[in-house]
Amino acid sequence: MAFRDRLLATIRAAGPVLESADVLVVGSEVPNLLEPGLASTLIVSQDLDIGVPISRHAAVKARLPALRPLLAPSADEPSVWLPHSPDLLEVNFVGIDPAQDPADAYVLDDDQLPLLVFGALSLLAPGADIEVAGTRILLPRPAGLILEKLVTDRTGEKGDRDLLVALGLLMTSAGQDYDELEAAYRRLRPELRHTVRSNLTLLSLLDAREGMPDPRPWRPNVAALLRRLEAGERDQP
């Protein structure tokens, strides 16, 4: 079964939770869903990340039984729900706390649905809601998602692919998204701004990878983004 079909089937299976208010699809599948016709050509990990605002935790928990026919929580880690069929992807629940420091993380403990609350997800803001496989899903605004990718330490193959996901988002963004990205960047503390710029230099020097956007034609644009973020930046090593 094609990856796109598995992604769409998983969205359908997780529909009762995804249609809960304020719940976001986050992570590397977002650019796949933003491709024309939901083409889903990027090769990323085989899971669907669902961002649950901590204020909506109880409401999401109440909808979990509706997922049971097709998915069940992992015995090892109940924030991961495993599919009964190989035609679906894993579903990974993560927490969003808008008040959290972007560099920190904590566990929202719960017997039924514990959540790892990633600080970087606090940079996300709700964006477009789109219909996918008959399910209304809410996506983050591109700027926050790009910044979330760039503010996190990236190492190894997974890190490189995450940076290319950020590139995929930059490629489909427009003027307003860039303005939002810059404004959100300027609200970060200096250490995190440095991490963003450092990740952009890594992105600039990456080679092409199969199934991912080719960064090489975009190098001048990445350099332009670096210049834009550096303008007025007093803390440059």
Place this chain on the structure above:
Amino acid sequence: MSSALERRVRTLRARSAVRAWDYRQRRHARGAWFRLRRVLADAKAAFVLAPEDARQLLEVGCRAEPVGREFDPPKLILFAPAERVARLASARKVPVRLDRDVLSAGYLALIPFDPTTTLARA
């Protein structure tokens, strides 16, 4: 309490501590790699040069990038106009990447991107 999630939190906090340490060292030797990547990020193309050709570029006013002196052995890295580099007999084009070609080069000419390029694709 989920021990798997707690382990991930500990890992994330450890990474965060390393990042803060890296950041505090950014003006020292550890920051040299960022500065080298930053210079390369502005380069449209890179050419390995013979020492005499690199010195010729210095003589016509091309400025040595300070980051080159932060490595041992030191590197002479300079930005130069493409047409001038094209006239140098020794110039050998290499990919703009942190790979063996760039890291082993003692003399490197970089061709800058057009600084008027904007973020949006033309």
